[in-house]
Amino acid sequence: MNQAQLLIVNKTSPLPEETQQLIAALTEKFGLDAFTARQRLTGQGLGLFAKASGEKLAKVAALLTGHGVTNWIIEPTPPRFAPIRARGLEITDDKIGFLAGEQKITLERGDRVVAVLADLTGALIQRNLKKLVVQTAYLGAGAAAQLDGDETYKTVLQNQPVLDLYLLDEKYAVRQAVRFFAGRYDPAGLGARKTYSAGGNIDAIIRLARDYADEFTLHTDFGLAELPGCRLKKLEGEQNPDKTHLTPLTRFGWLMVDLHARRQAEPKPAAPAVDLVAASAILGAPAAAAIATATGAPLPGFETLAAEIHGSPEPQQPQASPTGRALPPPPELKSISQRNLVRQLLTFAGIGIGGALFFLASGGELLANAARFGLRTGTAPALLSVLFGWLGFHNLRTKRHIENLPTSKVRSVAMGQVEVQGTARRKYALVSPMTHQPCVFYRLRKYRRDDENRNWKEYSSTDCGPIPFDLEDATGRLTIDPAGATIKARHRQEGGPGQGSMVFAAAGVHDAREKWIEEVIPEGTFIYVTGFARSEERTGGSLRERTVEALRDLKQNRHQMQRYDSDGDGQISDDEWQTARDEVEQQVLQQSLEERQDARPQQGRVVIGRPERRSFPFIIAETESETHLARNYAFASAALLTFGLGLGIFALVRLVRYFGGLG
Secondary structure, rough: OOEEEEEEEEEEEEOOOOOOHHHHHHHHHOOOOHHHHHHHOOOOOOEEEEEEEEHHHHHHHHHHHOOOOEEEEEEOOOOOOOOOOOOEEEEEOOOEEEEEOOOEEEEEEEEEEEEEEEEEOOOOHHHHHHHHHHHHHHOOOHHHHOOOHHHHHHHHHHOOEEEEEEOOOOOEEEEEEEEEOOOOOOOHHHHHOOOOHHHHHHHHHHHHHHHHHOOEEOOOOOOOOOOOOOOOOOOOOOOOOHHHHHHHHHHHHHHHHHHHHHHHOOOOOOOOOHHHHHHHHOOOHHHHHHHOOOOOOOOOOOOOOOEEEEEEEEEOOOOOOOOOOOOOOOHHHOHHHHHHHHHHHHHHHHHHHHHHHHHHHHOOOHHHHHHHHHHHHHHHHHHHHHHHHHHHHHHHHHHHHHHHOOOOOOOOOOOOOEEEEEEEEEEOOOOOOOOOOEEEEEEEEEEEOOOOOOOOOOEEEEEEOOOEEEEOOOOOEEOOOOOEEEEEEOOEEOOOOOOOOOOOOOOOOOOEEEEEEEEEEEOEEEEEEEEEEEEEEOOOOHHHHHHHHHHHHHHHHHHHHHOOOOOOOOOOOOOHHHHHHHHHHHHHHHHHHHHHHHHHOOOOOEEEEOOOOOOOOOEEEOOOOOHHHHHHHHHHHHHHHHHHHEEEEHHHHHHHHHHHOOO
């Protein structure tokens, strides 16, 4: 029976423009939905794209290679043995002896070594995740960066580091392996390299092994990888992390050896000859400078892998935001649910007042008689049939609108009713209140039930309000004003009091009688929008207006005016004022040029909002595709029309019986 192989890709973020063609080809040829394909290609470092037989993976790999995605197919080697625990070491000029009881494992000069430096406490995962959450929440997804090489290396050494050294033969197969636990071996063999800290001694062993080895590769991302059998488990009580995580650590080390061997077997690109000493110097660069950690959200039913092979000529660096500026706080706006609630209350209030006056005028008997008459004659179900029929045809009209309206690119959006698809990007530092996700929209509902009643009753509903955000595709970016939109969010989280973010979990007691449900459209999600596109009104003013405003502000600032008093007489002469004027004009002009240079095509020029005609839909939906959204409206329309038709038939039967009885 052939073992399943792994197809590993080199992830990128953000994805290049041509990736959309690759995703379409993967969907067409292999049946992979666009959302899953995009998630498996987006990120940093290496990631598991598929797990199947080599024949199937070869076809996918060829397609990925044709679109410029670096990938490897490997057959993971089952671990034949675990690294032997080292008790000490001996150092000579030509070799290092690792003492493991009665055995002695030798690392000679010129050997090949794959090293894994791991933290078994989970502190590396927690610190990396907190940094990503905080930076993404307040700087935006483009500015979020994971722990760099130095931070990862130091974080591991500051906790409970474990160092595994895999010694390879000429075929890059494991011949021997040794394991060092910080503080659990005799460091006397380090000699002058010995330090007073356990982490410092582990660092000394790494430097020593790098100096002796001809090829040295270091991995510090154990725990960040979503690899089968290599995941850190949550410790309970006083559970020993060593015993719990040593088996996953061993599996991780063997897989890193397989990756190293696969990359070494690839044909090297033509390059100028480099002597052995220079090549050794490149491979022996400090580990922290060549490690790129990678984390990614696990996909349901799909295991992901994050690992980086040390020694690449140009290690991947995290993407930074173009501006590096923090996002502004979101404005205080009335929630969308409150805005809709006001309109609903006004409508029902009018109906209620009219009904109450009618009830009081009739003494209550007329209303009861009217209800009985409506049921007996079929008038009441007929009215309900008309209502459900109207709702059904409304959903059917929306479905046809979605199907008939062509999808536009941001760069070519025309003014009027449009349909666009792309990635949601925040304009403000909006974060969901319970799960702390950076998002462009959230809705939070709270429910309560008593001890006797098992049905949940909603007692609170709130949302972020119509906070504008951006939609971005490969051609540009435009603004979405969600006021008045029908918003459909797919991400849904549920919890009780005290259950919030995994990272920033609040301390509290869970009350089984209360719960919350949070719906979120996270930043970076693929969304569909149909609405009315219009030009955004510019409020910056002309260059002359901005110059006049700047000069007015300068006159009102005495401290700034004193800068131009060159002769120190306390007065601003005509020449001194002209100097100030020239400087202000130059500053305003420079600022205007920078703003134009930073502006993208269509960015900040087009806004999609609610159509002036209420018959046109305004929908913001987090959906897999336009077809999926149209299908949902079709199902809703069919259900409403069927129910309305049933009520209509029932009303007709009652009406016939009523008039038949009269005859």
